[in-house]
Amino acid sequence: MKGLSGALLRFRIMAWVTGVLLAVMSVIFLPLKYGFGLTDEGILATIYALGWQAHGWLYVLYVAAGLDISFRMRFTVVRTVAVLLAGTIPFASFFADHYVARSVRAKLDATA
């Protein structure tokens, strides 16, 4: 069990950071771009490009943290892939976070 809570904390941080950024990008910036064309130039264009780049690299970290916690929790391959893919769907990472945190707590309680 050593390291499990640390792995959970890392995963939760990444799930929230990527989740919030993805939600902001898709709920605010995608309509701005495709609805109003406001991200074509200027400061919004820069923020838009940086936002997606940041999300790309943060998602890499999310996958690393997700792999780590899934392996420690001995999730099946299908569950692991579901946890990892949740980082690409807006708001899904919050559910993944909730599910993983609950599983970890249950496991910790069972072995306590």
Added chain:
Amino acid sequence: MIGLTLLAVALSALCVAAGLWQGSRTLDIVEAERAAVAAPLPVLEAASVDGFPATSVGRPVTAEGAYADAEQLLVAQRSLDGRPGEWVVTPFVVGGTTVAVLRGWIDSPASPALAVPAGPVRLEGALQPFEEFYAEQARLPDGRLVAVSREEIERAWGTPVVSLVLVLARQDPASVPAPAPVPLTVQTADVPFPLQNAAYTLQWFVFAGFVWVMWWLWVVRRSPAEAGPEDSLTG
């Protein structure tokens, strides 16, 4: 186990394919941007008296108008391929706006190539910045310029000029003889690099690597432990 291995091969192949696709998109975007910048633009659309976008430096342009009567200026001590000589800067009027045209190099102030063609002409060339070094230096006693200085040129012609110099490459109808074309000192500013697509390219390759990390964790490390105590892998 064989199934998982095959899955890992398929998934990582997909990731690599997606990475290669993003990579080719990155290159396509750069190529399209370069093509857009390489297409000649009417000079007044590329720069004005008030300023110019950074992408206009080195940009090919066309200009349709006529050389003006104002004094043609020589820039002192400019060699071409090691031969001493001067540059010729001639005022050119496009739709009421004056453009400083660097027509080229001559070997002597008596050169017949100095003759300015009359009537409407069409120019092709590239835009270059005015020179900054010695730009505030007054003209020599014989009237020649020390540098391609916007300030001195505007003072000599008594009119504001477009904020970039048109370095002549072709003139239609051509002058015979004509000043020798001079090479560009500042090459085209490069187009913005599509960082986002380049980053996605790298990320796909990282994900292909993650697939094999997963494979290693689930197939290689976990299998022998299946029979062992549960926390032998994390303890």
